Amino acid sequence: MIGAAFGATLARAQDGDEAAFACIFRDVQPALLRYLGVIAPEAEDVAGDTWVQVVAGLAGFRGEERAFRAWLFTIARHRAADAGRSRTRRPAVPLEMSEEAQQPVSADTADLALEALSARAVVGLIASLPHDQAEIILLRVVAGLEANDVARMVGKTPGAVRVAAHRGLRRLAGLAERAGVTH
């Protein structure tokens, strides 16, 4: 998250400042790719389409950083739905996570695994959750959206979003223990 400087950065980007736009891109793109990697088979293509649409509407956007992220991820979700409406959106757990899961786990190796835990590995683990739980956790934690924004995006009540997120986290803790990345 850019934080307090987001307003000025956005204003410069809206004026055509490429450096300001690059700052926004670098801040959002990793989270966008990780989110799309769970909900869309063609994450990079969908991300590209998303940015094209964001660029097209950037000058007309008004709001703070949270609203900007909610807007961008809503676009991404729509583009992902367009791209992979009829496909299975359950990517496999990354190879390195699977190998780790097959090795004997001790406290030390678990700590090492946790220290070296990559974003890709964790997102792969989240992707193995039920789809709605995985999407909600990614939107809440990775994209940094509020529960109300997520509820609006996924068409649930904020309470249902909270329940699904809690269930997902509990399930994720169990998966992590089995994968040997926790104590």
Added chain:
Amino acid sequence: MHGEMPGFFPGRPGGEHDEPLLDMLLERRPIPPGAPPEVHDLARMLAAAAGPAESGELAGETAAMAAFARRASPAGISPAVSRSARRRLSGWSARGRVPLAAAVTALTAGLGSTAAAYAGVLPTPIQQFAHETIAAPAPSGAHPSTTSAASPQPSAGRQSGAAERPWDHSAVPVLAPGQGQYGRPQGLDHGRKVGRTVPSCYPGHGLPQMSPTPSPAKTPSPQGSGPYKWTPPSPSPQATDCVVLPAHAQPRTARAVR
């Protein structure tokens, strides 16, 4: 093993007590030091998931910057405006070009055909059709005698009293065989066949009026002494004597003149 356990921690029931910790995890708030180590592990996992860019995750920056450079517009110009303008332009190009080309082609063909018809260079059947529809010259191979049987009638209905019923199409007179279009004498048609045409009222056109060829079988001719007797153009045309046709009944050339 702990996937849907009621308690967050392994082997511990009562998940409702874990919900504040779960909310902290979701909002990425600092976990209290006294929280179970599993919660800290999960917090570190989520922090890694939301961490900085890893290798390859910014590979799309070049394309995004190119899109930004293309689409970035100066302040004050909304991309929505330019987008709608492009949509209008593309819509014009898509929707307008083909009909425009068709219209130009049709107009060109129509003008060319009309010019050819008036030049009398069309094939005989087509020339005859043009002659009958737009009063073009008759085909050159025809003789006036071929249409002499076409019930010549007095050109001016003024003598027959039909002008008093101007909208009665049955009262519209028919030109005599020797009378060309616009009331011209046959001599101006260079011997081409002259068919049935429906005259209308052209006040002040100044063209010479030709007296009808006598046709005693159908219409009495008050003047009918010779086939090509000229009547000088009236200096003040008596419009009230003309048969005023409704627009749809007038020849196309007449509407164009008017």
